[in-house]
Amino acid sequence: MASFIEPLVVGRVIGEVVDLFVPTINMSVNYGSKHVNNGCEVKPSIAVNPPTIHISGKRTDLYTLVMTDPDAPSPSDPRMKEVIHWLVVDIPGGTDPTKGHDILPYMGPHPPVGIHRYVFVLFQQRGHFPVIGPVHTRAHFNTRLFASEYDLGLPVATVFFNSQKEPASRRR
Amino acid sequence: MGIHTTAPGSGGGGGEQPQVGNLARQGSVYSLTLNEVENHLGEPLHSMNLDELLKSVLPAEVNQPIAVDVDTASGQYASGSGLQRQGSITMPRALSKKTVDEVWRDIQQGHPKGEDERSLGRERQATLGEMTLEDFLVKAGVVVEGCIKDDGLIGNIGLVGSSDPVVAAQDFAQGTNWFQQYQQMAPMDPQQQGQQSMMGAYIPSRSVPHQLCVGGSIMDAVYPEAQMSMSSPTLGALSDPQTPGRKRAASGDMVERRQKRMIKNRESAARSRARKQAYTNELENKVSRLEEENEKLKKQKELDKLLCSAPPQEPKYQLRRTSSAPF
Numbered sequence: 001m002a003s004f005i006e007p008l009v010v011g012r013v014i015g016e017v018v019d020l021f022v023p024t025i026n027m028s029v030n031y032g033s034k035h036v037n038n039g040c041e042v043k044p045s046i047a048v049n050p051p052t053i054h055i056s057g058k059r060t061d062l063y064t065l066v067m068t069d070p071d072a073p074s075p076s077d078p079r080m081k082e083v084i085h086w087l088v089v090d091i092p093g094g095t096d097p098t099k100g101h102d103i104l105p106y107m108g109p110h111p112p113v114g115i116h117r118y119v120f121v122l123f124q125q126r127g128h129f130p131v132i133g134p135v136h137t138r139a140h141f142n143t144r145l146f147a148s149e150y151d152l153g154l155p156v157a158t159v160f161f162n163s164q165k166e167p168a169s170r171r172r
Numbered sequence: 173m174g175i176h177t178t179a180p181g182s183g184g185g186g187g188e189q190p191q192v193g194n195l196a197r198q199g200s201v202y203s204l205t206l207n208e209v210e211n212h213l214g215e216p217l218h219s220m221n222l223d224e225l226l227k228s229v230l231p232a233e234v235n236q237p238i239a240v241d242v243d244t245a246s247g248q249y250a251s252g253s254g255l256q257r258q259g260s261i262t263m264p265r266a267l268s269k270k271t272v273d274e275v276w277r278d279i280q281q282g283h284p285k286g287e288d289e290r291s292l293g294r295e296r297q298a299t300l301g302e303m304t305l306e307d308f309l310v311k312a313g314v315v316v317e318g319c320i321k322d323d324g325l326i327g328n329i330g331l332v333g334s335s336d337p338v339v340a341a342q343d344f345a346q347g348t349n350w351f352q353q354y355q356q357m358a359p360m361d362p363q364q365q366g367q368q369s370m371m372g373a374y375i376p377s378r379s380v381p382h383q384l385c386v387g388g389s390i391m392d393a394v395y396p397e398a399q400m401s402m403s404s405p406t407l408g409a410l411s412d413p414q415t416p417g418r419k420r421a422a423s424g425d426m427v428e429r430r431q432k433r434m435i436k437n438r439e440s441a442a443r444s445r446a447r448k449q450a451y452t453n454e455l456e457n458k459v460s461r462l463e464e465e466n467e468k469l470k471k472q473k474e475l476d477k478l479l480c481s482a483p484p485q486e487p488k489y490q491l492r493r494t495s496s497a498p499f
Contacts, residue, residue: 007454039452162447
């Protein structure tokens with residue numbers, strides 16, 4: 001099982017975004033035909049719309065999904081870390097985020113400088129998610145803090161991809 | 173005899189760790205025997221000038237004009253490019269013109285040039301070829317002692333520490349090696365035998381050892397971090413000819429900026445490596461998982477096939493029990 005998280009450790013997702021955990025749920029993320037493997041490269045242009053995500057788990061369990069960018073605005077100078085791109089709660093196990101409650105709508109990656117990591121973190125909720133006010137700002141989000149604040153515990157699944165700014169001009 | 177790595181001083185003389193075939197490893201060049209050097213160069217050494225010998229032995233980067241230093245002011249590196257690459261080899265005018273053969277003869281004659289007598293009988297090698305480059309140079313007086321009156325520092329040769337006190341006769345003390353600061357070693361007791369040399373320092377016994385490093389490349393390889401900052405002013409000047417930092421007035425600033433840049437660069441490189449590795453990791457895991465699954469599924473398929481044909485099947489339309497024959 002360790003092999004599942006090793007890329008997360010090497011890519012420093014475990015450490016910078018989340019703590020060491022044991023994955024218990026399968027989560028598959030797909031942007032169209034592109035399946036997201038840890039550390040793969042995804043162009044911002046194909047990630048404009050939310051990916052199709054499928055999670056395993058019992059139908060009676062509820063899950064929270066966080067998509068965050070720990071390298072904002074630049075990996076060498078992540079002043080705004082993290083920037084949260086998507087927040088969905090109350091996702092029933094075995095389904096996908098469309099069946100959950102979209103607290104913060106999906107925002108595609110648009111890294112201004114450098115190569116950013118975009119991390120999907122899945123938590124298992126203990127019960128229904130409490131009502132929370134609108135999220136004021138996406139910047140300076142902290143996944144760990146968020147998890148502890150809402151008693152989400154350690155993640156049950158995590159996957160990340162890399163993305164960088166696409167060259168502006170296209171050779172025609 | 174540390175070459176690139178740590179190995180605190182073995183002051184052993186030459187001949188260790190022959191890095192044959194890689195003369196670019198400067199710290200060890202001097203510990204090659206002349207035979208090896210010859211092999212490497214592919215031509216007989218005997219009739220070469222010392223000048224040529226050294227030029228060919230040292231790789232291109234230490235490509236200074238071999239300065240002939242006889243009366244340089246003490247404390248100077250003979251080659252004015254002292255700022256650039258350390259490790260310019262200077263040798264007395266008299267010697268450079270001589271051929272290897274002649275020098276060898278001199279050596280065998282017992283150092284008539286007035287080298288320290290201690291050298292006699294100690295390191296004399298049976299044949300020229302077996303002598304290491306280092307020893308040869310030493311004896312030749314490239315790192316000269318008494319034969320040149322002047323005490324000016326002659327050889328900035330980074331030689332692996334030699335236990336030969338002979339060599340010491342130099343007054344290295346005078347060559348304030350600005351590289352000394354880059355070396356992490358404290359000046360050692362002059363009489364000390366066990367010379368420590370991280371970089372291949374040539375340590376005279378009589379004076380404060382100057383640990384010199386032939387070629388900036390060694391430094392870079394061994395002490396990337398610690399020395400980067402310190403070497404940046406000098407190497408930087410070389411490597412970045414376009415910056416205005418050439419004017420010494422602003423060099424302080426430039427140094428800092430360069431340092432920061434270097435650190436940033438290093439971090440960026442580390443991130444990049446981590447990225448690459450993470451992805452590779454992931455793919456490898458995936459592959460092995462898929463392979464396992466594949467195996468399992470194949471076996472399952474086989475099993476299923478076998479299972480399917482074995483059990484007898486009741487004809488579906490059988491309403492009564494009959495003793496039909498099993499297939």
